[in-house]
Amino acid sequence: MAASHAHPQPLPQAGGEKREVVTRFAPSPNGPLHLGHAYSAVFAHDLARACGGRFLLRIEDIDGPRSRPELAEAFRADLAWLGLVWDEVPPQSARLASYAAAAERLRAMGLLYPCTCTRAEVTAAATAVGPEGPVYPGTCRARAANPAGAAWRLDVAKALALTGPLTWTDELAGVQRACPELAGDPVLVRKDAPASYHLAATLDDAADGVTLVTRGSDLFAATHVHRLLQALLDLPLPRWHHHALLVEAAKNGTGGRKLAKRRGSPGLDERRQAGEDGRALAKDLRAHRFPAGISLGRA
């Protein structure tokens, strides 16, 4: 352990406030975990343990038929195999009432509107590309869309007018001005699920007492929306640590692609069942020793 300084320590709390550090790993059981997940889980685990804090496991299982309970069981076996110790908090499927209540509160504030656009319609109507793809141009904002079967979007301009300017702190990137408007009005209630990732993860982190949200840098832009939701719903303010992602080495030197199971990196379950030493793997990840062809991208 002491040999590796690859993982940074949490920064001291502002104002000398001593707050227990609580981190979490929150996988969705719609595909096996791979090396990138292992890196993320070890990262969150170590940041909490380094200061005697707590590391939580939360199963994000509201993806309808894509969520497979047997995968959640495999996740627990994978984490134990890596030598991690965690407290498990309720899965998202047990928290639907809290999502509905938050959506109702935002609706009552006049901040949500129904949207019936399909993904293809959003792409066709978009006039800008934001950090998460085509920016929804607000097609349904001024339209009396039929709420039946609609998704519900947050009117970001209206919400920001209520909250005023917001900031949030990433332990690597420093203080950020929240710019949720860059990605357009986000969906908070999906057509096919009681909450989007943005709403569910923000509410869950607050309910679970997470003080340090660690996750891959691909979710950096999502934090602008989460910060806005925290302000609107009077939720406690955590800190964030967006870490670099494991990437597959590029063949032409133009930069790697995010690691994904479907591109041939063996799942943790396969490694575990093949008799590989999970604790040794975790040790390698801590020291940034990765298998051939895999490296750490930019944060």
Ligand SMILES: [Zn+2]
């Ligand atoms: Zn729409």
